[in-house]
Amino acid sequence: MYDAVAETVRIEGARILATLIRTVGDVQLAEDAVQEATLAALGAWPVTGVPPEPRAWLTVTARRKAIDIIRRERARAEKERQGSELLELSRPSTVTGDPAGIEAGQAADDDLLRLIFTCCHPTLSPPTRVALALRTLCGLSPAAIADVMLTTEAATAKRLTRARHKIAAANIPYRVPPEAELADRLPAVCAVIHGLYTSGHAPPDGEPAYNLDLCTEAIRLAELLHGLLPQQPMPTAVLALLLLTEARRPARLDADGEVVTLERQDRSLWDAAAIDRGIALLNDSLERSGRQADPYQLQAAIAAEHARAAVYSITDWREIVRLYELLLSVAPTPSAQLAHAVAVAETEGPEAGLALLAEQRGSRTHAVRAELLARLERYPEAIDELSRAEPATAAERRHQERRIEEFSRRSSSRGRC
Amino acid sequence: MTQYLALTYTADVDWWAPEQAAELAEYRQFAIDHADKIQASAVLHPTTTATVVRVEGARGGQVVTTDGPYAETKEALTGYYLIEADDLEAAVAIAAELPAARNGAVELRPVILARAAEAQ
Numbered sequence: 001m002y003d004a005v006a007e008t009v010r011i012e013g014a015r016i017l018a019t020l021i022r023t024v025g026d027v028q029l030a031e032d033a034v035q036e037a038t039l040a041a042l043g044a045w046p047v048t049g050v051p052p053e054p055r056a057w058l059t060v061t062a063r064r065k066a067i068d069i070i071r072r073e074r075a076r077a078e079k080e081r082q083g084s085e086l087l088e089l090s091r092p093s094t095v096t097g098d099p100a101g102i103e104a105g106q107a108a109d110d111d112l113l114r115l116i117f118t119c120c121h122p123t124l125s126p127p128t129r130v131a132l133a134l135r136t137l138c139g140l141s142p143a144a145i146a147d148v149m150l151t152t153e154a155a156t157a158k159r160l161t162r163a164r165h166k167i168a169a170a171n172i173p174y175r176v177p178p179e180a181e182l183a184d185r186l187p188a189v190c191a192v193i194h195g196l197y198t199s200g201h202a203p204p205d206g207e208p209a210y211n212l213d214l215c216t217e218a219i220r221l222a223e224l225l226h227g228l229l230p231q232q233p234m235p236t237a238v239l240a241l242l243l244l245t246e247a248r249r250p251a252r253l254d255a256d257g258e259v260v261t262l263e264r265q266d267r268s269l270w271d272a273a274a275i276d277r278g279i280a281l282l283n284d285s286l287e288r289s290g291r292q293a294d295p296y297q298l299q300a301a302i303a304a305e306h307a308r309a310a311v312y313s314i315t316d317w318r319e320i321v322r323l324y325e326l327l328l329s330v331a332p333t334p335s336a337q338l339a340h341a342v343a344v345a346e347t348e349g350p351e352a353g354l355a356l357l358a359e360q361r362g363s364r365t366h367a368v369r370a371e372l373l374a375r376l377e378r379y380p381e382a383i384d385e386l387s388r389a390e391p392a393t394a395a396e397r398r399h400q401e402r403r404i405e406e407f408s409r410r411s412s413s414r415g416r417c
Numbered sequence: 418m419t420q421y422l423a424l425t426y427t428a429d430v431d432w433w434a435p436e437q438a439a440e441l442a443e444y445r446q447f448a449i450d451h452a453d454k455i456q457a458s459a460v461l462h463p464t465t466t467a468t469v470v471r472v473e474g475a476r477g478g479q480v481v482t483t484d485g486p487y488a489e490t491k492e493a494l495t496g497y498y499l500i501e502a503d504d505l506e507a508a509v510a511i512a513a514e515l516p517a518a519r520n521g522a523v524e525l526r527p528v529i530l531a532r533a534a535e536a537q
Contacts, residue, residue: 123505170527171419173504 005045010036010139011220012055016062018111021174024066027118028164031136033066034058040065047294113176113228120189121172128163133192137224138217148199148214158178186234190296194219197242215246220376226281234290236281238298244303247271259399263312265282275307294357297332302339317346334360350375363390370403379411420456420528421508423502427521429493433459443516444496451500451511460496492521499528 013034021029037058051057119132131149134140140148146156153224166172178187222239251265260266281294282300289297302323309315324340337360345353350372357369370386373379387405391397432441441460448458464486471477486493497519502508505525510522 123509169506169529170421170525173506 005042006051008050008054009041011059013038013139013199013411014115014137015108015112016055018115019059019108020062021115021118023063024070024345025174027136027167028063029066029069029319031164032069032283033062036065036069043201109228110176112224113114114174116189116225116228117176118167118172119183120176120192121167122185122188123170123172124163124166126191126195127190128159129192130162130195131156131159133196133221134217134298136219150337160415182229186229186232187364190234190238193218193225194237194241196221197245215242218242219246225386231288233285234294234296236285236288237294237300240278240281240285241300241303242294243274243281244300244307247278247307248276253395254372257395259395262306265312267310267312270307275304277306278307288406291328293326295327298327300332302327313345316380317343321347334362335364342368347373363388363392367400370407374407374410377410379407383407383411418501419505419508420501420530421502421505421512422526422528423498423500423508423512423515424494424496424526425496425515425517425521425525426490426492426524427495427517429463429465430495431463432495447514447516448498450514452499454501454511456499456501458496458498461494463495464493505516 016037017030017034021032022028023028024033040061041054041058045051053179076330084127115136115393116133120129124132127149131145134145139149139294142156144158145151145160149156168369196214197218201238202218203327205352219239219242222235225235226239227342228233247270248265250271251269252260254260278300280295282304285297285300286293293301302320304314305320305323320338324336324343328340332346338357341353341360344356353372354369357372366389370382370389373382373385385403386400386407387399391400444460448455457508467484467486469485469487470481471481471483473481498518500508500511500514502511506528508525514524515523517523
């Protein structure tokens with residue numbers, strides 16, 4: 001019961017917060033009010049049951065709490081401005097004529113978009129954008145955010161406080177960018193969502209303190225952004241990419257929690273519906289955009305190529321190499337270079353892949369180089385490379401140990417021949 | 418409306434030197450273009466002319482001055498503009514037109530207005 005209540009509150013929270021920020025014009029005040037309304041709900045609902053319109057209940061309560069807070073802090077600066085807001089707040093919403101004062105439909109959507117663009121404003125640092133998104137859009141506590149961002153609760157709380165202060169003091173606008181600026185502003189928003197998914201996909205070592213699935217949160221945000229801006233190719237491509245990646249998740253670990261590499265995955269475990277939707281979204285995104293494909297479209301296209309192959313052996317590696325080359329021309333990241341080398345090794349042989357990795361550094365590079373060396377039966381070198389890799393998770397560490405054992409076994413059996 | 422102090426950080430130039438004339442003209446043109454938004458502005462003599470002042474101990478203590486800027490940095494504070502803008506995005510758009518944004522950096526700092534400070 002408690003969890004269901006907490007989940008409703010958390011999911012509805014972002015929309016309520018978004019509307020309240022616009023009405024009170026202050027992120028901190030709105031957040032405090034939503035927080036107090038949340039506590040009220042968590043206290044009342046387990047006793048009274050969840051009301052038929054939870055969002056309405058929370059909205060009304062949050063507004064009342066905001067009025068209380070403003071009253072309490074009346075003596076503070078800008079009391080005249082807030083005094084007039086107090087009047088606005090106590091009046092039922094005139095926009096929708098809704099007596100409960102709930103912003104519905106378009107108005108609520110606009111508020112949510114404003115909140116998304118403010119949280120992901122380019123004048124805030126990338127980690128601050130992520131922290132703000134998790135706080136205001138996903139409703140996570142500073143402790144949970146610290147857990148996923150690999151930092152402390154105190155540091156997260158300080159980061160959030162500074163961010164809210166900057167938004168207020170530097171007057172970062174609370175609005176959706178005009179159509180002409182959307183193309184410039186969407187990459188920051190999409191990077192936050194994609195970054196959330198990626199960090200959820202490779203969770204840090206150990207048991208997480210919070211039972212929280214970042215991948216699910218990221219997909220929820222991607223769905224939200226695509227739903228709000230269905231005409232925009234970039235959010236569509238992000239959603240396609242996340243769905244196509246998520247579709248393979250059930251096959252990534254076996255029953256014992258061990259890593260299963262792509263060529264050994266049981267493809268019947270892949271989520272066919274998610275793959276179909278991902279491919280449809282990708283096509284839609286490509287149709288809506290100009291000639292130059294963006295990095296999300298290209299990564300989604302690569303994921304789609306893998307998803308289309310019913311068995312590993314029929315993977316179209318030439319097309320994948322081509323897509324990686326396009327990706328490297330628009331976004332030359334180390335992970336794309338690595339994946340490109342893997343694809344080249346499939347089409348032109350392990351030597352060609354190794355040649356591309358000659359200059360590359362990093363833990364995952366060692367692991368990839370080790371696999372390519374092993375294919376050339378250069379086992380001692382492969383073992384040397386693999387022992388230099390630093391796996392991020394316990395499952396990856398076990399995988400590394402297993403491979404090292406295998407390489408040494410093959411190496412010694414070859415020696416005996 | 419929010420006021421921002423746009424601080425220009427560039428090479429530590431002498432604005433009176435003839436080779437700076439073209440760039441100085443650009444700054445003047447910027448000030449003319451945004452005259453309605455600029456409350457105050459100045460370009461500064463190089464940091465070799467700077468003096469740092471400190472008072473030792475309590476108020477009324479010994480005044481100690483040192484020659485040179487407060488911090489030795491590769492890019493020096495070479496000028497400022499007090500800008501009034503609707504919000505940070507508008508201020509960024511104006512600051513981006515300063516030559517310093519191309520060949521150095523512009524730091525935008527929101528200003529606490531005296532009236533709001535008194536109300537605290």
